[in-house]
């Protein structure tokens with residue numbers, strides 16, 4: 374039996390909302406076969422229209438948050454935390470029986486219920502922007518207001534653009550530091566490798582391409598090997614031959630406090 378078509382309405386369509394929509398448009402079989410349709414509303418209509426047109430996104434524009442709430446089966450809240458309560462106020466009476474996914478950072482289910490009421494069935498998901506290219510991480514809070522069937526659908530949509538990880542609410546902040554903040558650390562590492570490549574005569578563009586390919590290749594290899602129970606340290610050992618060049622680089626990173634710098638960076642994100 375063909376699945377019912379559902380519409381997901383993005384309330385807020387900035388960096389994160391558009392990254393999710395771009396990823397779904399490109400990678401979600403449900404969007405491709407038309408069983409998941411997308412709509413959006415944001416306060417600055419011109420900006421919203423430009424974003425959708427520039428990305429060639431299959432996203433319908435709603436004329437108001439109320440139209441979006443009335444015409445959508447699912448509402449995806451993607452505005453800043455301090456904008457959430459105000460935005461919710463305007464549509465609260467329309468949420469009975471609706472499904473809500475909130476990606477608003479650090480506002481977990483219990484607080485979402487205080488803001489939105491008990492009527493909608495709610496899920497807190499913490500995404501990251503690599504979803505745009507189908508390679509994100511979606512942290513699902515374990516406690517959910519969705520039914521089993523709805524949760525399965527939400528996970529299926531996010532699985533098409535992300536690694537879905539379900540965690541107790543109190544663990545999400547630490548995980549978000551790795552999935553949401555660490556991309557910036559990797560971009561810094563790529564920039565530094567770019568400088569190193571240029572220092573040793575490579576063109577900057579080539580050095581960045583190498584850095585990106587190495588990061589994504591190492592990430593894919595690690596993900597695959599973890600399934601077989603491997604340890605990241607073992608993968609590092611496997612590319613360090615005795616007395617070779619790589620172990621000299623590893624030793625240099627160690628003497629510059631590489632590991633503790635990363636651990637301290639995560640500490641810093643958690644305040």
Ligand SMILES: NC(=O)c1ccc[n+]([C@@H]2O[C@H](COP(=O)([O-])OP(=O)(O)OC[C@H]3O[C@@H](n4cnc5c(N)ncnc54)[C@H](OP(=O)(O)O)[C@@H]3O)[C@@H](O)[C@H]2O)c1
Nearest residue numbers: 385386387388389415416417451452453454456460477478
């Ligand atoms: N960016 C990330 O990497 C990331 C990662 C995890 C979670 N998040 C969470 O995702 C949410 C959005 O972040 P972002 O980076 O996408 O921010 P952003 O780029 O500033 O986008 C915010 C969006 O919310 C809209 N907005 C403002 N007031 C609104 C209202 N009253 N009702 C509906 N929409 C409203 C803005 O519209 P206008 O532009 O028209 O004003 C804009 O489209 C935040 O809660 C953030 O914590 C972001």
